[in-house]
Amino acid sequence: MNERQLRILRELGESGSVTATAEALLMTPSAVSQQLRLLQRSIRVPLTERDGRRLVLTDAGQVLAGAAIEVEIALARARHSMEEFVDQPDARVAVAAFHSAAAAFFPLLLGQAAPKGPRLSLSDEDVAQEHFPRLTRDYDLVLAHRLDRAPLWPATLTARTLLREPLDIALPADHPLATERQLTPRDVADQPWITVDDGFPLMATVDAIATAANRRLDIVHRINDFTVAAEVVAAGGGLALMPRWTTRPHPALVLKPLRGVHARRHIDVLHRPERAARRAVRRVLTALDRAAAAIRSRDAQA
CATH class of the missing domain: 3.40.190.290 (D-Maltodextrin-Binding Protein; domain 2)
Structure with a gap:
């Protein structure tokens, strides 16, 4: 599990399809599918399921996608802290x-x-x-x-x-x-x-x-x-x-x-x-x- 995979899962939950997720993240649909498969290997319960022709999140997938938001917030704070540290003139x-x-x-x-x-x-x-x-x-x-x-x-x-x-x-x-x-x-x-x-x-x-x-x-x-x-x-x-x-x-x-x-x-x-x-x-x-x-x-x- 990594930041990129969590971002893809979150985007899939919001956009509703692999194609739309790929367009939003400037990736190919095959690359999105590959990252989702890699993420699934590290999780014991299914994260996605088929709803007709669409790939949607399971309840477990929605929980993890919600956690991904917290990860994004934490990473944004970490980047901001590092930017302040690097640019601090009186360090x-x-x-x-x-x-x-x-x-x-x-x-x-x-x-x-x-x-x-x-x-x-x-x-x-x-x-x-x-x-x-x-x-x-x-x-x-x-x-x-x-x-x-x-x-x-x-x-x-x-x-x-x-x-x-x-x-x-x-x-x-x-x-x-x-x-x-x-x-x-x-x-x-x-x-x-x-x-x-x-x-x-x-x-x-x-x-x-x-x-x-x-x-x-x-x-x-x-x-x-x-x-x-x-x-x-x-x-x-x-x-x-x-x-x-x-x-x-x-x-x-x-x-x-x-x-x-x-x-x-x-x-x-x-x-x-x-x-x-x-x-x-x-x-x-x-x-x-x-x-x-x-x-x-x-x-x-x-």
Whole structure:
């Protein structure tokens, strides 16, 4: 039993014939008859009977046709509720981001918030690259990062790149290498290093530096939070790889471009395709695009 079959039964009771039912529902008479046979299979008592050349409803058929009206009302209410939900401009939108993206994007999103705009629910989620897609089950939008040449996100998700951000070498302002315009893997390979945990995107670039310099790096600290890593670098704890635009400026640090390896990451926004059907989610996606443009323009003005 389904909505279509109940609608056919109801129309048959009102129109009085299979032909008239087919015309009213823009179907063929054979299709109407087929659906009625399928409906009858799920009901233990006859729903229709012959009255001369006409097919009419039995008492049981009339009861079910009356119930079909209630089904139509309930479905209409459900559709209306869904339309309101989808089109609601001030609905709640849950956004998750890894730490440095959260620090860069969340204040800009909140700064763009309108009184009748989406109600943001912000969370920080610092996970390994392979785990970002899972977060789309719990959040409407997920800010994730991957290296420029890393595998793409699963095809079941919608992904859009907000930023293609260079990765620089962070070192103390008084470090001997701080006066160089650019650094190479050989320049930095003999220094102590602060890196992220294995499985996080930046580790692939750290490994590329070691490969290009043909030596194993001396990794002395593993710190995922760039704010904490910056303090350790400033204190002389080692060099670190840091994103150019989303790293919070530190007065005792300098960032130097790295040449000789491909050092850039994507900041992507991920979501399940159906989430973008909601008006509020689309508005936050637009706000993220504006925030990304603001982050890029700050670098151009620096």
